[in-house]
Amino acid sequence: MIAVAAVLATAVGGVVTQSAGAPATVQATPLQERLDSLLNDSRYNGSQVALVVRDATTGETLYDRNGGTRMLPASNTKLFSSTAAMDVLGPSYRFHTDVLATGPVQRGALLGSLYLKGYGDPTALESDYVALAKQLAESGVQRVVGDLVADDTYFDAVRLGDSWAWDDEPFYYSAQISALTLAPNTDYDSGxxxxxxxxxxxxxxxxxxxxxxxxxxxxxxxxxxxxxxxxxxxxxxxxxxxxxxxxxxxxxxxxxxxxxxxxxVWEPELYAADVFKRALAAQGISVVGNVKAAASPAAARVLARDESMTVGELMNPFLKLSNNMHAETLVKAMGAVAEASGTWPAGLGVVSDYAQSVGVDSSTIRLSDGSGLSRKVNVTADSITDLLIGVQKEPWWQQWYDALPIAGNPQRFIGGTLRSRMANTPAANNLHGKTGSLTGVTSLSGYVTTADGRELVFSMISNNYLVSPRSIEDAVGVTLASWPNQTATAFKTTTETACELDWDKAC
Known part of the structure; x- marks a missing residue:
């Protein structure tokens, strides 16, 4: 503890004093005192909080409370899955959806079944299936003398993540993960x-x-x-x-x-096939057989293809709106690409390996899904700040950083889940961070620039509270953004927030 205290004192100007033959003691810095006063809140009685603040350039630790303690991070888990996807898949990677067949086309009739195969596109819209139907019509197909077969075998058949709650299943933030799916609008809530x-x-x-x-x-x-x-x-x-x-x-x-x-939707591949069949009918293409799910033959030829936006472009709706389905699709896609296995275990292994490569001690954390909906995920504030510092060297970092929610910016696809938080403070249009929320969990981690231009990374995770401490997160963000101007740090730590859940569409 003496060594850690000395580092803290050196980093932010604390004074180390030591009498002859006595252990060193540290005089807390004003920043430490301010953060301590925020965290010494009655809402943390019987609950837990971790906060780590570090210099983004040097990595020096400026504040550490429980930084090595494993905590439930909720959607801060997406920091791990999103950065791994940018590295493993790459920012230019595109998902695709194919229309295939084995039979010949004679006088406008496809003799045999038509296959709709998905490769994980979480952004596929009805308009994309309409575009596929138009391609097929332009190729001369007018009738399918066979079935319409939905093929989502690029991923495994496990639809829901580890320990996801049964009572969350009807709600959009807990949709089934399928390689062939559909979103109803440009929030891209697939499934x-x-x-x-x-x-x-x-x-x-x-x-x-x-x-x-x-x-x-x-x-x-x-x-x-x-x-x-x-x-x-x-x-x-x-x-x-x-x-x-x-x-x-x-x-x-x-x-x-x-x-x-x-x-x-239960079994979203059949939902996608149904919407595609309607698009075929609108193009004058009839299907004689039924809609069913099966694997397409290896020898099937591609008749039409639709491609998604790039993974780099996907980061914006993914991170701004904290989209759980994007996280899980990316995890399974990483498993399919890197390990030829479109499963959670394979993909999470890839995510863990990437985190290790940028300085995270992956042996001290547990990743059970890509979104943080699982209550088995355990990470530390230390591991998150290690990740935030390590990824700054990546060639894609700026695009990823820009996709993080920005405090106090009211535009939905800029401010994201932080758009109603820290408005009209030094943190507004300054702090870029990832939010997280589950019952009894709130988290905020990211980047902020101080009043004198110092770049910081921070991670704050709160667990097992009864009254939300989310406003304390905001007060921490404002404190860091306004430091060292202490008079600018007065930020009311209320027990109410305008928008408590990341996944509330009204937020």
Whole structure:
């Protein structure tokens, strides 16, 4: 402890004093005192907090509380999966989706089944399947005399991550992972559809519902009614476990605006194939057989191909919106590319190896998924700051850094999950960080520049609290951004925040 204290004192100007024959003691620096005062909050009674602050250039430790203690990081896990993906897959890597066949085309008829094979694209939209259908029509196919086969075998058949909670399954942040999937809009929440709701024309009338995109896989069971104008909106939309039945209950007040609720899809490869079949029909291509799931023959030839945005471009929606499905798709893709195994164990091994290569002691942490939805993930604040320092040397670092949420910037795809936090403070448009949240967990790690131009990295993780300490995270960020101007660090550490969950679409 004496050696660590001496380092801290040297790093930030503390004074080491020692009398003859006595151990050295350290006079805490003003920065240490300020951070200590923030963390000595009653919300941490019976709970845990770790905070490490380091110089981004030299790596010097400026503050360390429980930096070596393993903690549950929630979405700070994405720092590990995203950086590994940028290195292993590369920022120019693109996913693709293929349409294949083995049979000949005679007089516009494909004699045999048509195969739709996915290679993990988490950004595929209905418009991409429409583009594939147009390519097929332009090639002269007018009729498929066989089945439409959905092939997602590029990844294994394990749909949900290690220890993911069963009661999270209906919600968009816990969608099934498949190599063949579909997102309903440009948030790119793969494996989900949107249920749009509108009040009826009169009180008592059924609530009007629509699926985006239109599909025949999800089955809406609607008992929701239109309430009187000004009444409470009690609408509930939830998919039943193990099925694609979505039950819609409750009430929507007369005159209410259009509502949107994301729901996950059971077996998303069949959802993608259904949307593709509808796109084929719109191009005048009929399918005689059924939609089913199977592997495509090795000898099948490619008739059409769609490619995704690059992994470098994907970092923006992934990190700004903290998209769990992007993290897990990238993990499985890394396993498929680097180890010829599109599985979580293979991909997480690749992630761990990358972290080790940039200075993280991977033997001290456990990665159980790529997103942090798993409650088996354990990392340290030390390991996160090691990663943040180590990746700065990478040729792709600037693109990755720009994709991190930026404090206090209200634009959704700039501020991301930090857009409503630390606004109008020295941290605004300064602090680039990754947020994290689960019940009893909040985390924030990233980069910040002090008032005198010093670049810092930091990692703060809080676990097992009953009252959220998230505002203390913000106060830490503002303190670091405004240091050494101590008069600028007054930041109210309330017990309420405007937006507590990363995955709340209203945030």
């Amino acid at each position: 989900t559809a949107i249920v749009e709701s509108r009040p009826g024309a009169t009180a008592g009338a059924p609530v009007q519902l629509a699926l985006v995109p239109a599909n025949g896989v999800l089955k809406l069971v609607n008992t929701a009614k239109t309430g009187a104008a000004g009444s409470a909106n009690t609408l509930s939309i939830e998919r039943e476990h193990g099925t694609n039945i979505v039950r819609v209950t409750g009430s929507v007040p007369l005159g209410a605006s259009v509502g949107q609720e994301w729901v996950t």
